[in-house]
Amino acid sequence: MKKIIYIFAIFALLAVTGFIFFKSFRGITPRATVANNSELYEKQNFNHADMIQLPSPDTKGKMSLEEALTLRRSIRSYTSEELTLKELSQLLWSAQGVTNERGFRTAPSAGATFPLEMFVVANNVEQLKQGIYHYNPFENTLEVKHLKDVSSDLMRASLSQSMLAEGAAVLVFGAVFERTTDRYGERGERYVYNEIGHASQNVHLQAAALNLGTVVIGAYRDDEVENILELDSEIRVLYMMPVGRPR
Numbered sequence: 001m002k003k004i005i006y007i008f009a010i011f012a013l014l015a016v017t018g019f020i021f022f023k024s025f026r027g028i029t030p031r032a033t034v035a036n037n038s039e040l041y042e043k044q045n046f047n048h049a050d051m052i053q054l055p056s057p058d059t060k061g062k063m064s065l066e067e068a069l070t071l072r073r074s075i076r077s078y079t080s081e082e083l084t085l086k087e088l089s090q091l092l093w094s095a096q097g098v099t100n101e102r103g104f105r106t107a108p109s110a111g112a113t114f115p116l117e118m119f120v121v122a123n124n125v126e127q128l129k130q131g132i133y134h135y136n137p138f139e140n141t142l143e144v145k146h147l148k149d150v151s152s153d154l155m156r157a158s159l160s161q162s163m164l165a166e167g168a169a170v171l172v173f174g175a176v177f178e179r180t181t182d183r184y185g186e187r188g189e190r191y192v193y194n195e196i197g198h199a200s201q202n203v204h205l206q207a208a209a210l211n212l213g214t215v216v217i218g219a220y221r222d223d224e225v226e227n228i229l230e231l232d233s234e235i236r237v238l239y240m241m242p243v244g245r246p247r
């Protein structure tokens, strides 16, 4: 009997130590590395055969940050020219690109919980069929979700804002709130909204530096947009940014 109690006590001790160890590292471990690469991706049934490797993003540009800040403006009218894959890669990287070996990103994230998932609606992008794609920041790839033209549906769901159909691409900012609220409770919601602001401003400045036009779109019917894009039920769309060459 004594032996059983000893064994039980050792197991309990190991379990408690493991739990404390896990908890203490949660604040610095990019949980999204786990969530993104396995849990979420598996849940969404991405067809890994349909992956597009994006060109490597540049980490040096032609325009200074100060110039980009001065030039940044909401631009709502675009030419019909296509967006290059390199430009799209650069924009996605500016939003959520991985910039160190721990999986940390171009935008800050509360407790490194990384709630954001980027999607692209490709309307007129070099080498991409019209459709909806998911950005994998770890692999720098796009995963094909659905190959279909959603441009006019998206425009209608966004109070007929024509930029959604005219943009060569629309960057969609999705968020899995639970990744952050699991850690921070209700306050985590605020953090997710904060984070969307960081990531979208990065895209705004990156677009300015590439002489591209964009605008943040907050006015749309949430459920309708999420249905059109056929996103997983845990993903909320918090912003959309159409991108094109300024007319």
Ligand SMILES: Cc1cc2nc3c(=O)[nH]c(=O)nc-3n(C[C@H](O)[C@H](O)[C@H](O)COP(=O)(O)O)c2cc1C
Binding pocket: 072, 073, 074, 075, 076, 161, 215, 216, 217, 218, 219, 220
């Ligand atoms: C939260 C938020 C939501 C917005 N939603 C829209 C929108 O749905 N459609 C739009 O055309 N502009 C939208 N904008 C862009 C603003 O209209 C724009 O930033 C403002 O007119 C200032 O112009 P600027 O961005 O050129 O400085 C939004 C901006 C913010 C911050």
